[in-house]
Amino acid sequence: MIPLGHYLVVSAILFAIGTAGVFLRRNLITILLSIEIMLNAVNLTFVAFGRAQGNVDGQIITFFVMTVAAAEAAVGLAIVIALFRHRESLNPDAFTSLKW
């Protein structure tokens, strides 16, 4: 029998990895992937807490998070494509000006 705390620790480590990725990587695609890692870490927390409470609400919130993640990926990648077309680069430092 695995205690609830173990799942929360795994989730916290995954979330920390995702956060570190957002700050450390200099590639827009990898930054979006790090955000996906963070969303998944939160999903794990939802499912684990839902299971500990003995109901399915955690699973249902997870579906909504997945939907939002899909929408975020679609819009985020569209922005990445539009930015790449302007600057021929995926380095976020290339996009420091708002107007060009």
Next chain:
Amino acid sequence: MSETILFYLFSVVAILASALVIGQRNPMYSIMLLIASFGALAALYIQLDAPFVAMAQIIVYAGAIMVLFLFVVMLLNAPQEDAAVWDRTHPLRRPGVARFGALLAGLLIVQLVWALVRVNDASTAVNARGDVAAISSVRTVGRVLFTDYMFAFEATSILILVAMVGAVVLAARETAS
């Protein structure tokens, strides 16, 4: 006993794969490793009596969303990330500011550990409560989703529509100008 071994196995796979995702310079490898991480997470969901979430994780996340990422990486011809060039003159990179940031990060870790220690019944087994047959059945999930969460479900469909329109508008090439 085997449950514990599987939990640690899949947790280690998920964490290692995620750590390697942010350790890669080539986004293609990052995406492949992230798919491995999602597979391990799906196994954890199965252990948490959520088989439907596990399947959705594999089909929607590892399948659809990651293919979208792969598609974009291939479309943009996956430029390798440049080695980090640290601009020492940037105001955020001065040693005093960096030390303050490190202090805040350490405080955040302390706070997280404190919160985890104080979670109620964190040490009781996660599957101690509830009826396994009801929690793991798609019938229950569907009934709750389409009754208690009806409004959120409908709002989500609007969100998807907005995201679809937004993606098309943002990525479409301007021809008439």
